[in-house]
Amino acid sequence: MYSEKVMHMFKGCRREEMAPHIYTVAQTAYRAMLMNRQDQSIVLLGSSGSGKTASCQHLVQYLATIAGTSGNKVFSVEKWQALYTVLEAFGNSPTIMNGNATRFSQILSLDFDQAGQVSSASVQTMLLEKLRVARRPSSEATFNVFYYLLACGDSTLRTELHFNHLAENNIFGIVPLSKPEEKQKAAQQFSKLQAAMKVLGISPDEQKACWFILAAIYHLGAAGATKAGRKQFARHEWAQKAAYLLGCSLEELSSAIFKHQPKGSLQRSTSFRQGPEENSSGDATGPKLSALECVEGMASGLYSELFTLLVSLVNRALKSSQNSLCSMMIVDTPGFQNPELGGSARGASFEELCHNYTQDRLQALFHERTFVQELERYKEENVELAFDDLEPAGVDSVAVVDQASHQALVRSLARPEESRGLLWLLEEEAVVPGGTDEALVERLFSYYGPQEGDKKGQSPLLRSSKPHHFLLGHSHNTNWVEYNVEGWRNYAKQNPAMQNAPRLLQDSQKKIISNLFAGRAGSAMVLSGSIAGLEGGSQLALRRATSMRKTFTTGVAAVKKKSLCIQIKLQVDALIDTIRKSKVHFVHCLLPVAEGWVGEPRSASSRRVSSSSELDLPPGEHCEAGLLPLDIALLRSQIRGSRLLDALRMYRQGGPFSSFPLTPPVLPFLPWPVSLPFLASFPALAGLSPLPRFLPCPGQSLSPSSPPSLEPSLFFPTPVPFSCPGPTLSIPSDGRAG
Ligand SMILES: Nc1ncnc2c1ncn2[C@@H]1O[C@H](COP(=O)(O)OP(=O)(O)OP(=O)(O)O)[C@@H](O)[C@H]1O
Numbered sequence: 042m043y044s045e046k047v048m049h050m051f052k053g054c055r056r057e058e059m060a061p062h063i064y065t066v067a068q069t070a071y072r073a074m075l076m077n078r079q080d081q082s083i084v085l086l087g088s089s090g091s092g093k094t095a096s097c098q099h100l101v102q103y104l105a106t107i108a109g110t111s112g113n114k115v116f117s118v119e120k121w122q123a124l125y126t127v128l129e130a131f132g133n134s135p136t137i138m139n140g141n142a143t144r145f146s147q148i149l150s151l152d153f154d155q156a157g158q159v160s161s162a163s164v165q166t167m168l169l170e171k172l173r174v175a176r177r178p179s180s181e182a183t184f185n186v187f188y189y190l191l192a193c194g195d196s197t198l199r200t201e202l203h204f205n206h207l208a209e210n211n212i213f214g215i216v217p218l219s220k221p222e223e224k225q226k227a228a229q230q231f232s233k234l235q236a237a238m239k240v241l242g243i244s245p246d247e248q249k250a251c252w253f254i255l256a257a258i259y260h261l262g263a264a265g266a267t268k269a270g271r272k273q274f275a276r277h278e279w280a281q282k283a284a285y286l287l288g289c290s291l292e293e294l295s296s297a298i299f300k301h302q303p304k305g306s307l308q309r310s311t312s313f314r315q316g317p318e319e320n321s322s323g324d325a326t327g328p329k330l331s332a333l334e335c336v337e338g339m340a341s342g343l344y345s346e347l348f349t350l351l352v353s354l355v356n357r358a359l360k361s362s363q364n365s366l367c368s369m370m371i372v373d374t375p376g377f378q379n380p381e382l383g384g385s386a387r388g389a390s391f392e393e394l395c396h397n398y399t400q401d402r403l404q405a406l407f408h409e410r411t412f413v414q415e416l417e418r419y420k421e422e423n424v425e426l427a428f429d430d431l432e433p434a435g436v437d438s439v440a441v442v443d444q445a446s447h448q449a450l451v452r453s454l455a456r457p458e459e460s461r462g463l464l465w466l467l468e469e470e471a472v473v474p475g476g477t478d479e480a481l482v483e484r485l486f487s488y489y490g491p492q493e494g495d496k497k498g499q500s501p502l503l504r505s506s507k508p509h510h511f512l513l514g515h516s517h518n519t520n521w522v523e524y525n526v527e528g529w530r531n532y533a534k535q536n537p538a539m540q541n542a543p544r545l546l547q548d549s550q551k552k553i554i555s556n557l558f559a560g561r562a563g564s565a566m567v568l569s570g571s572i573a574g575l576e577g578g579s580q581l582a583l584r585r586a587t588s589m590r591k592t593f594t595t596g597v598a599a600v601k602k603k604s605l606c607i608q609i610k611l612q613v614d615a616l617i618d619t620i621r622k623s624k625v626h627f628v629h630c631l632l633p634v635a636e637g638w639v640g641e642p643r644s645a646s647s648r649r650v651s652s653s654s655e656l657d658l659p660p661g662e663h664c665e666a667g668l669l670p671l672d673i674a675l676l677r678s679q680i681r682g683s684r685l686l687d688a689l690r691m692y693r694q695g696g697p698f699s700s701f702p703l704t705p706p707v708l709p710f711l712p713w714p715v716s717l718p719f720l721a722s723f724p725a726l727a728g729l730s731p732l733p734r735f736l737p738c739p740g741q742s743l744s745p746s747s748p749p750s751l752e753p754s755l756f757f758p759t760p761v762p763f764s765c766p767g768p769t770l771s772i773p774s775d776g777r778a779g
Contacts, residue, residue: 048064048102048103049107051067052107055072063099066100066626066628067107068103068107070369070624070626071107071369073624074367075153080369080623081623081626082369082370082371082372082620083100083370083628084407084620085372085373085374086627086683087400087630088138088376088520088632088635088679089136089138089375089376090142090376090632091376091631092630093373093376093630094141094143094373096628097149097371101151102121104151104159105117105118105121105151108157109159115160115358115359115360116151116161116162116359120241121162122237123238123240124149124241124359126234126237127241127355128164128166129143129185130186130234131184131186131347131351132144132145133184134173134181134184134185135181135182135185136182136383137385138378138380143375144169144173144184144375145167145168145169145170145375146166146168146373146374146399147165147372147374148370149162149163149370149371149373150162150371150581151369151370152366152368152581153367153368153369154364154365154366155366160579161361161363161579161581162359163356163579163585164359165573165574165575165585166352166572168375168396168399168609168612169345169348171344171348173341174341174344175336175337176337177214178380178390180385186255187215187255188217188230189227191207192217192218192224192230193231194228201252202253207263208262210263212266212336213337215262240358242354242358243358250553250554250557253286253287253288253551253553253554254287257343258340258343258344261279261280263276263279264276264283265333266332266333266335267332268332268333272335273295274336280294280295287554288549288554289545289548293545297339297538297541297542297545298339298538299335299538301538301541330537330538334531334538336538337536338536338537338538339538339542339545341539342538342540342543343542343545345539346543346558356574356576357576360582362579363579364580365579365581368581370620370623372620374396374399374400375399376396377396378393378522380393380522381522381523382635388509388523388524388527389523389524393524394513394522397513397522398438398442399616400516402616402617404682404684405439406620407683410625411684411688412687412691437501438501438513438515438518440462440489441462441463441502443462444460445461445465460488464606464607464610467533467606468533470530471530471534472533476530478529478530479508479509481529482526485502486504489501489502491503501513501518507525509526509527511526512524515682516683517684519682520678520682532605533606546558547559572612575590589615592615592618629685631676631679631680632675633671633676634672634675
C-alpha cells in the first residue's frame with residue numbers, strides 16, 4: 042500500500058487519474074506547487090489516534106522519493122526518517138487514546154527549487170505539553186525518551202547518569218518499564234534514537250548533553266519536594282545528582298527552584314554564579330506556588346529548553362543556502378482528545394482543551410476555504426446553491442475558548458458583563474484575590490451557557506453533574522468533551538522556576554551543556570518556550586519565522602504576549618496565519634473504533650452522537666469491514682462534525698462551476714486496512730449513491746501498469762470537467778509533475 046512501487050504509480054498523475062490515497066494528496070499538492078509556483082499546505086485533521094502522524098510520514102516519504110533532493114542531499118530519505126525518530130522520542134507519549142500520541146504541534150516545511158527538488162527543509166513546533174514531564178492525567182505516561190534512556194544498556198553511560206541505583210519514589214511518576222520485553226524494546230529504541238541523532242549530525246557531546254538534562258529531570262523527580270514548612274527538596278541526595286548532571290551546585294539549583302527573586306531582578310545579566318538574593322524569603326514577591334509546583338516548573342522548563350534545542354539541531358541538519366522557490370508545509374497537530382473515547386471517566390485536562398481548540402481552529406479554516414470562499418465564487422458566477430443554512434464550523438467552541446473582550450487592552454475586569462473566552466477568564470481569575478474554580482465555571486456559563494429560549498443543543502456549553510466540570514461541544518457539537526477545571530488557574534501563573542531553567546543551562550559548568558545553550562536567549566529566540574525552530578536556515582524559512590513573530594507583536598498580542606494563557610491563542614494564530622498564506626489541502630482522518638466504545642457502548646456516548654438518517658444503526662453498533670471492526674455511530678459523528686457531507690453536497694450541486702477537482706478534496710482517510718473497505722461504504726454512510734466502483738476489492742492488488750484510475754461519474758453523478766485556466770509554466774522535462 043505504501044511501497045515505492047505504489048509511489049511510482051502516482052508519480053506524475055493528475056488528480057482525476059488517482060484513487061483516494063494519501064499519495065493522491067501529496068501528488069496533487071506537489072503538482073499544484075509546480076504549476077502555480079505557490080506555497081502549499083497539507084493539513085491533517087481528526088481525532089487522536091486516527092492516523093494523522095502516520096499519514097504525514099507517508100506524505101513526506103512520497104515527496105522525498107518522488108521529487109528527489111538536489112545534489113546537496115539535505116533531505117534524504119534517511120534524514121526524514123531520523124527526523125521523525127527524534128521528534129517521536131522527545132515529543133510523543135502513550136495516552137489513553139493512542140499508544141504513541143503526538144504531544145506538540147508542528148509544521149514540517151519542505152522547500153523546493155526550480156527543478157522541483159527538495160532543496161532544504163525545516164520544522165517549527167509549538168504547543169508542546171511541557172508539564173507532562175512532571176504531571177499528567179492518571180494512567181498516562183511521560184515522553185517516550187525517558188523510557189528509552191532508562192532502558193539503555195550502556196553501562197558507562199548509566200554510571201555517568203547515576204542510573205545504577207534508581208530511586209524508589211519519583212514524584213513525576215517517571216519509572217522504568219517493568220516488563221522485560223518492553224524494556225528490551227525501549228533499549229532498542231534508544232539505540233535507534235542515537236543512530237537517528239547521528240544521521241542528523243548531532244555530535245556525541247551534544248547527545249550526551251541531552252542525556253544529562255533528561256537524567257537531571259529524572260533525579261529531580263526522585264528528589265521531590267517538601268509538603269509543608271520551608272520549601273526545599275525532600276531527598277537532597279537525589280537533588281545533588283541532578284545538580285551534578287546540570288553542572289551547578291546544589292545551592293544554585295535550589296535557589297533557581299525555590300528562592301525566587303523579586304520581579305525585575307531576573308535580568309539576563311544576572312547569573313546564578315553571582316549568588317541568589319539572600320534576602321529573598323521564598324517567593325513572597327511572586328505567585329504563591331507550592332514547593333512541588335516549583336520543582337515541576339524547573340523540570341518542565343528544562344524539558345522545554347531541551348526540546349527547543351533539539352528542534353534547532355534538527356533544522357541545522359536540514360538547512361541549506363540553496364535558493365528555493367516554493368514550500369510545501371505539512372501540518373500535524375495532536376488530534377481531538379476525549380477521555381471518554383479512551384474509556385476513562387476523568388475530566389479532560391487543560392492541555393487537552395488546548396489541543397481540541399487547535400483542531401477546532403483548523404476545522405474553521407477548512408470551513409472557510411471549502412464553503413465560504415467557494416460560495417462567494419458561486420455568487421460571482423450567479424450560480425444558485427441551497428446552502429443558506431450553513432453554520433460556521435467550530436466557531437462556537439472556539440469563541441468559548443478564545444473570544445477577546447472588546448476592551449482587551451484595557452483592564453477587562455472592569456467590565457464584568459462583557460463576554461470573553463476561557464483563556465481570558467483564566468488569566469483574570471488567576472490574579473483576582475479569592476478567585477476560585479467555581480467562579481471561573483460560573484462566569485463561563487454566564488457568557489456562553491444555554492440561555493432561556495435557546496433551542497436544545499444550540500449552546501456549545503453544558504453543565505455537568507460533577508463540580509468544577511463542564512461539557513464543551515467540539516466539531517459542531519458532535520464531539521462533547523467533559524472538562525475538569527481543577528488547577529487550571531495555575532496555568533495562568535508565571536512559574537519563576539520554569540523561567541530560571543534557561544539560565545541554569547546557559548551558566549552550566551559542564552561545557553557540553555553551556556556551549557549548546559549559551560547565546561540562545563537572544564532576540565532570535567523571542568518565542569522560545571512557545572514556538573521552536575524559528576532560526577531560519579533558508580530564505581523561505583526566515584520568511585515563515587518573521588511572519589510568526591509578527592503574530593506575536595501586533596495588536597492585542599503585543600500587549601498580551603506575556604500572558605501564558607493568551608500565548609496559547611497566539612501560537613495557534615501563528616500556525617493558522619502561516620497556513621493561510623498558502624493553498625491548503627485538507628486530509629480528514631477518521632477513527633474507526635474507540636477503546637471506550639468497543640463492545641461496551643455507553644449510553645452517554647451514544648446519546649451525544651446525534652443522527653437522523655434512516656441508515657442509522659442502534660447506538661454503538663459495529664460493522665465489520667475487512668479486518669477491523671468499524672463503529673458506525675462514531676464514524677458518523679466524525680463525518681458530521683467535519684462537514685464532509687456538506688462539502689460533497691456542494692460539489693454535487695456546484696457541477697461545472699465547482700472548483701473542486703473531479704476527485705473531491707475531502708475524502709477521509711482511515712488507517713489501512715480499514716480505508717478501502719470504508720471508502721466503499723462512505724457514500725452510503727454519507728447518504729450518497731451509488732457506490733463507487735473505482736475501489737479495488739480488499740485483497741485486490743494494484744498493478745503498476747494500470748494506475749489506480751477512478752471513474753468519477755460513479756462517485757458523483759453530475760461531474761463535469763472543470764478546467765481552471767492558469768498560467769502555463771515550465772514543468773520539469775522528466776514529467777515529474779505530470
Ligand atoms: N495508514 C496506516 N496504516 C497502518 N496503521 C496506521 C495507519 N495510520 C495510522 N495507523 C496506526 O494508528 C495508530 C495511530 O496513528 P497516529 O499516531 O498516526 O495517530 P494520530 O492521529 O497522529 O494521533 P495523535 O493525534 O494522538 O498524535 C498508530 O499505531 C499507527 O501505526
